[in-house]
Amino acid sequence: MSFMSRLPRFRSPSPVPCQQVVEMVTDYVEGVMPGADRRRLEHHLAGCRYCTAYLAQMRETIRLAGRITPDDLTPEMRAQLTDLYRRWRTEG
Amino acid sequence: MDADAALLARLRDGDEQAFTDLVGRYHSSMLRLAMSFVSSQAVAEEVVQDTWLAVLRGLGRFEERSSLRTWLFTILVNRARSTGEREARTVPVADAGPVVDASRFGPNGGWTLPPEDWAEAAENRIDAAKLSGLLRGCLDGLPGRQRDVVLLRDVEEMSSAEVCQVLAISEANQRVLLHRGRSKLRQVLESELGGGPR
DSSP states (O other): OOTTGGGGGGGSSSOOOOHHHHHHHHHHHTTTHHHHHHHHHHHHHOOOOHHHHHHHEEEEHHHTTTOOOOOOOOHHHHHHHHHHHHHHHHHO | OOOOHHHHHHHHHHOOOHHHHHHHHHHHHHHHHHHHHHHHHHHHHHHHHHOOOOOOTTTTTEEESSSSSHHHHHOOOHHHHHHHHTTTTOOOOOSSSSSSSSGGGGTTTTTTOOSSOOOTTTTHSSOOHHHHHHHHHHHHHHHHHHHHHHHIIIOOOOOOHHHHHHHHHOHHHHHHHHHHHHHHHHHHHHHHSSSSSO
């Protein structure tokens, strides 16, 4: 639980609607969100399981993108590049 | 020493296998990146080959002020960009609009069609090869600069500073493109794993 969410209700940050949260997640994940916005967002997340699920989906998306494997080179392309390397070696 | 630094040392020793390994590691990402600057696969392939030759020829001068891959991708983008300019292809316009369809929210901005809890289970529910193919397909379908940024940030796992250097864009621009691109990848996973409009 964040510090802000433990404060009395009249001190709680102005609410952020879910529709706005989905536009804020990248700044949040990237760690570039100004403190006040971050606190508003975290306050919202603490009470919204849907946006929490959305944030988890975004983090999972990023993780899975990191596991995309390179395409295999075609044999022709591989041969061309080997040839390119050998030509370069003889350039001196 | 990281993997790239080790490759660089072997490359400088004239180890052909090091070049093959480097090609295997980066060639397909380079080709993808080149494709967003030029008009055809054939031209992109030429640009990538030119880049490899420039990299080999530049090895002696490379001072390692940046990482090997930043250097590699920077050479590629410079070449692809100048080739693309010669081809005078129009730069794709960034799309606008919300990243989650407005129909999924009520009048107060709360979810009416909320996301489901699949984040923990994605890899158990789709096999790795299918997942990789799915995301690769989506990546290829992203508008040019979004694809470039997601490719370099999330697939190649570069820092935002590196990406900004390679693509010569501002941090703010990079973040907007990343936001839109990542959101689309999420959407593709959602349509496969559950939640959202059918």
